[in-house]
Amino acid sequence: MPSMKTTINTHFLPQLLDPHTLAGSTVVVIDVLRASTTVVTALAAGARTVFPCLEIEEALEVAQRFGEQAVLGGERGGRRIAGFDLGNSPAEYVAETVADKVVVFTTTNGTRAMQVCRSAERVLIGAFVNHTVVAEHLATCAKVDLVCAGTRGEVTREDVLFAGAIVARLAGPTTALNDASRLAWDAWSGAITQPPEHRLLTASLQDSQGGRNLLEIGQAADIAFAAQLDMTDLLPELDVGSWQIRSTTAS
């Protein structure tokens, strides 16, 4: 069997991505601290679906449509929004709070990243907690785009390291990498020993803008949570038509 020619383009920020280049591509939206980690965790805990919303008002409207089935989650400045059921700590998204519920979730950077990916063939949500299933699925795709959410227009280390972890697993002699993919891979190789060790990955995520912000608000546990490699084999996919994230099968 001839090896498939694969292209992996990484984008350090959503604004560096030209949406017109996404036709036929499988995209992974990456917001490790914490939106993509939390979305994966919520679905793994049995949430039926997650609605990503940019604005609080929009989240309240969507939640109203689902009445008792809705759970409102999200953050502003890292903290739970007044009147919401849950914040953005992945540890809050357990079966007791979200099983069989519709999670209506508002987070700025992650949602913006999803919005620029509308024209892709598929939009997946990736984090270290489901890293292997993401990599295994991408290995079947000819065109991959890794979109780092960043924070307020700034490149964030935690998202680029995740992109690098994916590139490190996928890149082979016939893979075409853009320089951002090559650099993400360089960075992953420079920061993390192989195989990745939870303590070192946690330390690396602490030494990032997202990590420092969480340490400042007393959420250090979320960083260790986000550094749990392969806590689940669940692969969340955004349906851009209905704008819902659901668990999908990997093939």
Added chain:
Amino acid sequence: MPSMKTTINTHFLPQLLDPHTLAGSTVVVIDVLRASTTVVTALAAGARTVFPCLEIEEALEVAQRFGEQAVLGGERGGRRIAGFDLGNSPAEYVAETVADKVVVFTTTNGTRAMQVCRSAERVLIGAFVNHTVVAEHLATCAKVDLVCAGTRGEVTREDVLFAGAIVARLAGPTTALNDASRLAWDAWSGAITQPPEHRLLTASLQDSQGGRNLLEIGQAADIAFAAQLDMTDLLPELDVGSWQIRSTTAS
């Protein structure tokens, strides 16, 4: 003596930099393949000054002002411009062609990067060929910004690796790094063994967008040239008032 608190912010592309943050900062403009390598080389070969120009027409106007003293250099699509004396190969900038001359130089990405740095306290030009003198000078500065030129709005590996090499030399326990600085350092650590070896650095620069473009047009020698660490201890500085790059002393 208490250690000075230093801030190093790296910007993977000029458009990711807010010019308002540059007050009081010493900036290094980085376009390793090839503009900053060529500018350093031209001054090291005895050029009196270099005028960086965005457009060919502007370069022709500036050259006309200097008559016989002017040498016109630059590229479009990697190749010498019709009617110009020199292209953008650093190897062309030797004493025979540029000593005591005014080099009028047009290159798109490097010039654009310089333009966004107008409000900085000082604007230096850095490349591997003058890497140590740049690092030694920056060690005396409290606020440093490393501005990668990129290519047509795309992040380039060669520029980010250079930024990482600088961060690796400067970062200490009291240094504040933005995540792009941290990632550039990660990438440099992942890509290049310490101490850096010319063959490996050349190979890494070949495996970059700028490197591949040069290989395509038969300019492989320029990559090996750009990978020569510390060919000179000359420190070029852009005077933003007269818009000329001149050699400066390091203190």
